Amino acid sequence: MIDPIRPDAPLLVYAHGFGCSQHMWRHITPAFEGKCRQVLFDYVGCGQSDLAAFDPVKYASLKGYVQDLLDVCDALGIERGVHFVGHSVSASIGLLASIERPTLFDRLILVGPSPCYLNHAPDYLGGFERQDLEGLLDLMDQNFMGWSSYLAPIVAGAPQADSLGGELSESFCSTDPTMARIFAQATFFADTREELSRVTRPSLILQHGNDALAPHSVGQYMHKKLRDSTLEVLDVTGHCAHMSHPHLVTAAMQRYLSLA
Amino acid sequence: MLAVDDIPCAMMITDPVGHIVRMNREFLVLIGGTEAFWLGHSMDELLTPASRIFSQTHLFPTLHHAKSAREVFLHLRGVGGETVPVMVNAVSKRLETGDHIVWAFFVARERSRFEGELIKARAEAQGLAQRLAASNQQVELQNRQLSELSLSDPLTGLKNRRALELIVQKWQRTASRQSYVSLLMVDVDYFKRINDAHGHPEGDRVLVNFARQIQADARGSDLVVRYGGEEFVLWLPDADAEAAARIAERVHKCARRVRSLAGPVTVSVGLACAVHQTGADFLARLLKRSDQAVYRAKALGRNCTVVSD
Numbered sequence: 001m002i003d004p005i006r007p008d009a010p011l012l013v014y015a016h017g018f019g020c021s022q023h024m025w026r027h028i029t030p031a032f033e034g035k036c037r038q039v040l041f042d043y044v045g046c047g048q049s050d051l052a053a054f055d056p057v058k059y060a061s062l063k064g065y066v067q068d069l070l071d072v073c074d075a076l077g078i079e080r081g082v083h084f085v086g087h088s089v090s091a092s093i094g095l096l097a098s099i100e101r102p103t104l105f106d107r108l109i110l111v112g113p114s115p116c117y118l119n120h121a122p123d124y125l126g127g128f129e130r131q132d133l134e135g136l137l138d139l140m141d142q143n144f145m146g147w148s149s150y151l152a153p154i155v156a157g158a159p160q161a162d163s164l165g166g167e168l169s170e171s172f173c174s175t176d177p178t179m180a181r182i183f184a185q186a187t188f189f190a191d192t193r194e195e196l197s198r199v200t201r202p203s204l205i206l207q208h209g210n211d212a213l214a215p216h217s218v219g220q221y222m223h224k225k226l227r228d229s230t231l232e233v234l235d236v237t238g239h240c241a242h243m244s245h246p247h248l249v250t251a252a253m254q255r256y257l258s259l260a
Numbered sequence: 261m262l263a264v265d266d267i268p269c270a271m272m273i274t275d276p277v278g279h280i281v282r283m284n285r286e287f288l289v290l291i292g293g294t295e296a297f298w299l300g301h302s303m304d305e306l307l308t309p310a311s312r313i314f315s316q317t318h319l320f321p322t323l324h325h326a327k328s329a330r331e332v333f334l335h336l337r338g339v340g341g342e343t344v345p346v347m348v349n350a351v352s353k354r355l356e357t358g359d360h361i362v363w364a365f366f367v368a369r370e371r372s373r374f375e376g377e378l379i380k381a382r383a384e385a386q387g388l389a390q391r392l393a394a395s396n397q398q399v400e401l402q403n404r405q406l407s408e409l410s411l412s413d414p415l416t417g418l419k420n421r422r423a424l425e426l427i428v429q430k431w432q433r434t435a436s437r438q439s440y441v442s443l444l445m446v447d448v449d450y451f452k453r454i455n456d457a458h459g460h461p462e463g464d465r466v467l468v469n470f471a472r473q474i475q476a477d478a479r480g481s482d483l484v485v486r487y488g489g490e491e492f493v494l495w496l497p498d499a500d501a502e503a504a505a506r507i508a509e510r511v512h513k514c515a516r517r518v519r520s521l522a523g524p525v526t527v528s529v530g531l532a533c534a535v536h537q538t539g540a541d542f543l544a545r546l547l548k549r550s551d552q553a554v555y556r557a558k559a560l561g562r563n564c565t566v567v568s569d
Contacts, residue, residue, distance in 0.1 A: 019317035135310030
């Protein structure tokens with residue numbers, strides 16, 4: 001947690017997306033320093049988490065990651081008032097957590113969400129066919145072949161990001177290839193469309209104007225299914241507006257949370 | 261001055277989010293079309309769907325974070341829809357016209373095929389190792405079952421002579437020098453008559469029932485063995501002659517509880533007690549002494565215990 005300021009200050013809990021770690025929020029958090037309590041964490045299997053705690057069965061579905069989010073809140077004694085900020089798959093994780101424990105959440109900000117990456121023609125276009133997503137897993141295998149041994153010193157010593165310079169940068173997007181693969185499977189084969197209508201907390205959908213991972217129709221679909229949702233399309237190409245265009249994301253967050 | 265078009269490697273310049281600004285001739289050979297056609301398009305269009313996801317979830321975040329990415333493996337959509345495996349290097353660079361990303365693509369068909377084989381081989385090896393581990397486990401289980409079988413008497417389920425030998429050897433190795441042990445040799449009286457008068461099934465029933473009684477009565481440290489036809493042995497660690505005599509009494513009681521068509525069942529018991537010794541003939545001598553004691557018990561009219569000197 002950063003900013004252990006007044007206990008009644010608004011509370012932001014950030015959850016990173018697939019392929020990254022909490023570092024991805026570093027351009028967003030400065031805008032809320034001094035005004036909000038901010039909580040950042042890595043899912044087990046990602047970033048600087050305790051890899052020994054990784055359970056391949058638990059983390060094979062989004063439920064395992066939902067539990068991580070709830071565990072983080074429990075560990076910090078947070079019982080209500082969470083303004084959740086989740087990127088990509090974490091949007092789904094936050095929504096599922098809000099169904100499980102609605103009293104914990106105030107509202108949710110979803111950056112580049114998608115309830116389902118698979119096409120289910122003709123009613124739903126997630127953007128991808130099954131073989132595309134299986135191709136992604138193969139691609140991950142080919143990219144991370146030698147990573148386990150290469151990452152050993154980082155995992156063991158958990159040094160600061162800057163001390164390793166370029167080397168850690170390479171590892172920034174993934175830790176253990178086996179765990180990353182399981183996370184990828186949980187992420188890209190998840191289908192939470194049915195759950196959307198069970199969400200009771202209000203949400204802001206921040207969609208990228210041109211996102212290879214989530215077509216326009218996905219944002220509209222979510223907006224239609226999520227009660228009390230607001231859809232805002234950012235004029236951004238890519239899937240990581242909070243990294244590439246942090247000012248747009250912080251402005252949208254401040255507007256939505258009336259913090260400007 | 262060397263022009264980018266002369267470099268033997270596909271190169272491209274994009275804006276920070278991947279809109280194409282410049283492409284060299286080598287690149288166009290791979291993907292087809294003209295530079296003018298591609299300008300302003302997103303580089304996502306050059307990638308297969310899987311590579312698009314990988315690019316958005318790994319490559320661009322890495323570039324944002326570290327300003328460069330090295331040896332990233334991707335698939336391009338080549339001329340005529342062909343998939344072209346490439347290794348990609350990219351750096352974020354400030355050029356005169358603002359922030360850009362400079363990309364270099366190396367076609368890696370051979371390497372990709374080779375790595376694909378390696379990954380497949382690794383998966384096969386892992387599968388093989390798993391199957392091997394599973395079958396080892398199976399063998400271990402069967403070995404345990406087998407050794408259990410080879411140490412048991414099939415009729416009564418008691419341990420057999422071989423088990424007795426093993427237990428005694430172990431006791432000789434591990435017990436302290438001052439330790440006592442007693443051995444009871446138990447012989448069912450007039451067993452042949454039961455068999456002759458009522459048939460072998462009745463004889464077997466008597467043995468099984470008696471075995472069940474003495475096994476149930478035994479201490480955890482005791483070993484109850486079916487030694488031969490109607491002969492049983494009780495191995496009683498830490499029991500001196502007095503304690504062993506009390507146990508022998510209980511064995512007689514066990515016999516009395518067995519119901520037989522031939523009437524009451526009794527046993528003759530020979531008791532031998534010894535202090536710890538290491539010799540190989542330790543058990544044999546103990547058995548011999550207790551056997552002689554049984555002989556004397558029979559001579560004394562049966563249904564009694566005789567203690568060996």
